[in-house]
Amino acid sequence: MIKLKRNDKIGLVFFLAFIISMSLVWLFEERFDQEQWRSNPGKRYKMAKNIIEQDLLDNKSKEEVIQILGEPVTAEFSDNNILIYQLGTPPSFFDEEPQELIIVLKDSKVIHVSVNQEE
Template identity: 45%
Template structure:
């Protein structure tokens, strides 16, 4: 008869907890939706991480990025080919500044997308 040892039960429990945790994170992560991005600018922070992690914009031309994300916001980066979008503030117990999604271009192709915070 096969018996599971106490150590094996603990390992199995933690493995199951990790799998369930990652599944829930994946399930509830907000994915990019163009219509929601354009119509609700203050909630963009929910989609910004997905845009960065999925490389949605990498390799796109500036015109394609502007078509996907809409007209960029004005910002103060100088001598860098980029577009910038305000994404609002995520709810937090701590004071946090406005956040921006910045898409950097080289030879008119997006090569990096980053979320940056500005201090209030």
């Protein structure tokens, strides 16, 4: 049997704690689900991070975005370069402001996706 020094044991404990915590974060993180997105607009904030991190909308056309996410709440500006989707209000101790997903288009393709507080 291998004998570990005290510092090695401490390092092993921290390493295992890190692996377990990252596994739990991954397990409970909400991933984009088109059916949930459309049927439960008040809980969309849970999926917005996944949409951005996985680049699910990058270089998609306006039509493709609407096919994936449904009709936007508003299409701002006369040339329809911005699509806005309401995300609902995430639970928070401080800010209880509703959020929205902002999708910026250029030449009819998505160039930027972000989450902002509704004004």
